[in-house]
Amino acid sequence: MVEMAGTKAFVKSLELEGVKYVFGLPGGVVIPLCDEILNGDFRFILARHEQGAAHMADGYARATGGVGVCLATSGPGATNVVTGIATAHSDSSAVVAFTGQVTRATIGTDAFQEVDIIGCSASVTKYNMQVRKASEIPKAVKTAFQIASTGRRGAVLVDLPKDVTTDVEDVSFPETVKLRGYHPNYQPDPREVEWAANLLAKAQRPVVVAGGGIINSGASRELVALCEYLMAPTATTLMGKGAFPADHPLSLGLCGMHGTQAANNLVPEADVLLIAGARLSDRTTGSVKSFAPNAKVIHLDIDRSEIDKNVETVTRVVGDASLGLRGLLYNVSKLRASGDAGSQWSKRVSEFRLQMNGTGNGHKEGYLRAPDVVKTLRNALPREAIVTTEVGQCQMWAALHYDAYDPRTFFTSGGLGTMGWGFPAAIGVKAARPDVPVVDIAGDGSFGMTENSMATSIEEDLPVVVVVLNNHMLGMVAQWQRLFFDHRYSAVKLKGNPDMVKLAEAYGAEGVRVDTLEGFQAAVRRAIKSDVSTVIDVPIDPEENVYPIVPPGAGLKDALLEA
Amino acid sequence: MSEMHVVAFLVENRPGVLFNISNMFRRKNFNIHSITAGTVLDDDTVRITIVVQADARGVNQVVEQLDKMVDVIEVKRLDPLRAVNRELALVKLTTTDPMAREEALKLVNDYHGLILNIEPDNLIAEVTGESADIDAFLAAVTPIGVEEVSRTGVTAIEKGRLKLEK
Numbered sequence: 001m002v003e004m005a006g007t008k009a010f011v012k013s014l015e016l017e018g019v020k021y022v023f024g025l026p027g028g029v030v031i032p033l034c035d036e037i038l039n040g041d042f043r044f045i046l047a048r049h050e051q052g053a054a055h056m057a058d059g060y061a062r063a064t065g066g067v068g069v070c071l072a073t074s075g076p077g078a079t080n081v082v083t084g085i086a087t088a089h090s091d092s093s094a095v096v097a098f099t100g101q102v103t104r105a106t107i108g109t110d111a112f113q114e115v116d117i118i119g120c121s122a123s124v125t126k127y128n129m130q131v132r133k134a135s136e137i138p139k140a141v142k143t144a145f146q147i148a149s150t151g152r153r154g155a156v157l158v159d160l161p162k163d164v165t166t167d168v169e170d171v172s173f174p175e176t177v178k179l180r181g182y183h184p185n186y187q188p189d190p191r192e193v194e195w196a197a198n199l200l201a202k203a204q205r206p207v208v209v210a211g212g213g214i215i216n217s218g219a220s221r222e223l224v225a226l227c228e229y230l231m232a233p234t235a236t237t238l239m240g241k242g243a244f245p246a247d248h249p250l251s252l253g254l255c256g257m258h259g260t261q262a263a264n265n266l267v268p269e270a271d272v273l274l275i276a277g278a279r280l281s282d283r284t285t286g287s288v289k290s291f292a293p294n295a296k297v298i299h300l301d302i303d304r305s306e307i308d309k310n311v312e313t314v315t316r317v318v319g320d321a322s323l324g325l326r327g328l329l330y331n332v333s334k335l336r337a338s339g340d341a342g343s344q345w346s347k348r349v350s351e352f353r354l355q356m357n358g359t360g361n362g363h364k365e366g367y368l369r370a371p372d373v374v375k376t377l378r379n380a381l382p383r384e385a386i387v388t389t390e391v392g393q394c395q396m397w398a399a400l401h402y403d404a405y406d407p408r409t410f411f412t413s414g415g416l417g418t419m420g421w422g423f424p425a426a427i428g429v430k431a432a433r434p435d436v437p438v439v440d441i442a443g444d445g446s447f448g449m450t451e452n453s454m455a456t457s458i459e460e461d462l463p464v465v466v467v468v469l470n471n472h473m474l475g476m477v478a479q480w481q482r483l484f485f486d487h488r489y490s491a492v493k494l495k496g497n498p499d500m501v502k503l504a505e506a507y508g509a510e511g512v513r514v515d516t517l518e519g520f521q522a523a524v525r526r527a528i529k530s531d532v533s534t535v536i537d538v539p540i541d542p543e544e545n546v547y548p549i550v551p552p553g554a555g556l557k558d559a560l561l562e563a
Numbered sequence: 564m565s566e567m568h569v570v571a572f573l574v575e576n577r578p579g580v581l582f583n584i585s586n587m588f589r590r591k592n593f594n595i596h597s598i599t600a601g602t603v604l605d606d607d608t609v610r611i612t613i614v615v616q617a618d619a620r621g622v623n624q625v626v627e628q629l630d631k632m633v634d635v636i637e638v639k640r641l642d643p644l645r646a647v648n649r650e651l652a653l654v655k656l657t658t659t660d661p662m663a664r665e666e667a668l669k670l671v672n673d674y675h676g677l678i679l680n681i682e683p684d685n686l687i688a689e690v691t692g693e694s695a696d697i698d699a700f701l702a703a704v705t706p707i708g709v710e711e712v713s714r715t716g717v718t719a720i721e722k723g724r725l726k727l728e729k
Contacts, residue, residue: 118579119582122579122582122583122586123586123590126633127633130578147633179633180575180636181574181575181634181635181636181637182633303631304627304630304631305624305627305628305630305631308620308623309624312620
């Protein structure tokens, strides 16, 4: 026991967790905390909006596989964080958010900048808590990190009333905390593994769908080994991009609403479908009825509640993906030799792999095609570069046409689909990985939402590249209006958007507009060597659609391929 | 097919836990029919019994979603054949008419109830039983005149050696 103020206990607790960066923005009730942070053994990155701070922490968490930390003041600071933690939580990213709160005595009096953030954040966090005593701060921090970073990862919020941080009390720092109701289940049940392996060994048309759980578990190598042994073609969900190398001969690419023809045709044809570390949202399955009509579905996930939630399974393996896949391979190898189950299936797989990425998309002359821009970006970047995306058309072009070869090289707001995520997240990624180029594939609509993060990037020396696929439109909504609302545009034209080049320059960043692929490639190569962030403005056709698209409610095989 | 299921669970006795649980039910579109809660042998643990209307897959999801919550220590769907369910109702009956009072006392007696309070114009009866018994009692006393009803919702416990804690 040592006597110290809550602020000191807080900073020491973060140090003990190995925190290197805290992303945040101060305000009235966290001034004491910010004062003590000056003595902390970590960097405080000043955001310009709390949502941006949370996205930075999220990007940092995804890039490191560790925990990202953000800090905000009470009231509006705290509510601004909510979108950020909801985004992180939805994508199983370990973010711990600390919010200031009014003093204990004033809670409930509707005091200045008081908001019930525990109530507000309950639905979008794995756990949340309000600390009631200074001496409880170390335990609260330890609990938050433990819950956020174990089992299925997620966001945790810790609310700190101001007087709790300023009180001086006897404090001790626990090494672990025991939680009676929290037992993450890593080790799969051997009987479940055996049963699933029996099904896989007998499969004639096996297919694997890999999700973000593979990346969180670090199970890519195990995944590739099992798929190669079974010769099973493998699709990924949006969150699973990078879990299976895009240049692998068994890779089918993205499955779902904007999936490749290969994935969307072969997944429904499977006789045994292994879902590994994916939660099968509507965007991945299309109509559930026609998702895997003839398949025995095996679901491997660390979160038991995901099994049978959206798609009914024949058997489950509950546990860590890497342990589960290793167990499956071991058991399958006892039951059958490696290689093809049926030569017709491999023939069909290679047929479809030829037409992976869809075809025409009816863009106007004089504009660059967005898919070509994305492919050129891939060629201009080193293999280990990291890409984040915004949300909408730019995100789907990136998902379809940007080949990710390794886990943790492609990050996107998949679950919540938060516009404005990619840019601040890229800054968080850069903090974690200063050694590699970090590029945000953006649209002008999304970029506008968190563009003020540029100030943080400049002053904190965290240079990233933003490629703005600029159609002066809320492009995905416009695409739906063209396809499903009789071409009636409503509230999608962004005529008043700023000049992206001048905008970048106003921040002291570099801005460049390109209208040829050669120019674009050169701009990317320059930008990744620059000491400051660069915005590359790429005008594209406002009428260009993302294809393929599975219309809402339709089955994966019923994708529209072109206009 | 959608039917009533009894789910019993133990939670940490911590501020906000009940809110988190009811919030999860709302978020997941589960339909709570009744909920009862109280501390058990120690003050750190609260036992909650929820009656939920769902099909088989739905009730499985209820159990899994509860199990996933950090503050939920144990959770189980109780097998109706291997558990005892009880509910308590307080019923205020109009008894201005002496014949009605006579009839009310007889019915309370038939249902093994107690009379807790008697006023010139009304009385308060306490009846305990399975939900269906309470429904039947209420149906029987309705012609006499029911002024007010307060029901606790179901609480339940398993038979024999079965119990919630491992």
